[in-house]
Amino acid sequence: MAIIALANLKGGVGKSTLAVNIAGAFAPKVALVDADPQATATAWAEDGNLPFPVIEAPLTGEDVQAWIETVLAIEAAQIVIDLPPMLGNATAAALAICDLAVVPVSPSGADLRATNRAIELIAEARDQRHDGKPRALIVPSKVDRRTAAGAEIEAVLHDYGELVAPVISQRIAHVDAFTAGRWIGDYAKGSAAHVEIRTLASVIKKLAEKG
Numbered sequence: 001m002a003i004i005a006l007a008n009l010k011g012g013v014g015k016s017t018l019a020v021n022i023a024g025a026f027a028p029k030v031a032l033v034d035a036d037p038q039a040t041a042t043a044w045a046e047d048g049n050l051p052f053p054v055i056e057a058p059l060t061g062e063d064v065q066a067w068i069e070t071v072l073a074i075e076a077a078q079i080v081i082d083l084p085p086m087l088g089n090a091t092a093a094a095l096a097i098c099d100l101a102v103v104p105v106s107p108s109g110a111d112l113r114a115t116n117r118a119i120e121l122i123a124e125a126r127d128q129r130h131d132g133k134p135r136a137l138i139v140p141s142k143v144d145r146r147t148a149a150g151a152e153i154e155a156v157l158h159d160y161g162e163l164v165a166p167v168i169s170q171r172i173a174h175v176d177a178f179t180a181g182r183w184i185g186d187y188a189k190g191s192a193a194h195v196e197i198r199t200l201a202s203v204i205k206k207l208a209e210k211g
């Protein structure tokens, strides 16, 4: 079993969008854990059009151990955890058990600052565990190459010293897929948005399953 957590302390960078679409690419042997009290992924699944289960499991109180046990008891080849945009018990617990932390970053100065802290948290979690995990993968997210920040985002992200994934562009299809309650491979199969997700999913799968 591979556990993949979508984490960033910055809101609106595409955590939930990537969590749902990565799970869509992994389906059907995947489960998505919605650890965000905003319940974006849970709402996405509401109409029953996602090809995988979404388990609503916010961790707002103190019962970290029970939450970890709930997640570890899920039977799936991959577990994708969508986290809230804040430093809290859910983020700490997910970083303690995941194989791979996926950190979406959109090209703006404010996002980069919050990302610094997220990368530090992942490094701290890795120091506390003695298995070299979690690995980290930074994903340039909602990228618009017409902007200066979007044109040079990879160069900036490589400075964090962690792996950087191929970009996920800003595309209207991602917004509309949410509205339709579908993942991108169902809503716009074969589209550029879907191809980017498929590429990202295969990178994530390899990293999460590697030793």
Ligand SMILES: Nc1ncnc2c1ncn2[C@@H]1O[C@H](COP(=O)(O)OP(=O)(O)OP(=O)(O)O)[C@@H](O)[C@H]1O
Pocket: 010, 011, 012, 013, 014, 015, 016, 017, 018, 036, 038, 040, 083, 084, 085, 141, 142, 143, 168, 169, 170, 171, 172, 174, 175, 178
């Ligand atoms: N690649 C993309 N292209 C266009 N729009 C996107 C893309 N990714 C996300 N969005 C849009 O950006 C907004 C925020 O995305 P999302 O909810 O996935 O971010 P988040 O990091 O989970 O936010 P939060 O921190 O509030 O949980 C949504 O309206 C979503 O549809």
Ligand SMILES: [Mg+2]
Pocket: 015, 016, 017, 036, 040, 082, 083, 084
């Ligand atoms: Mg979200």
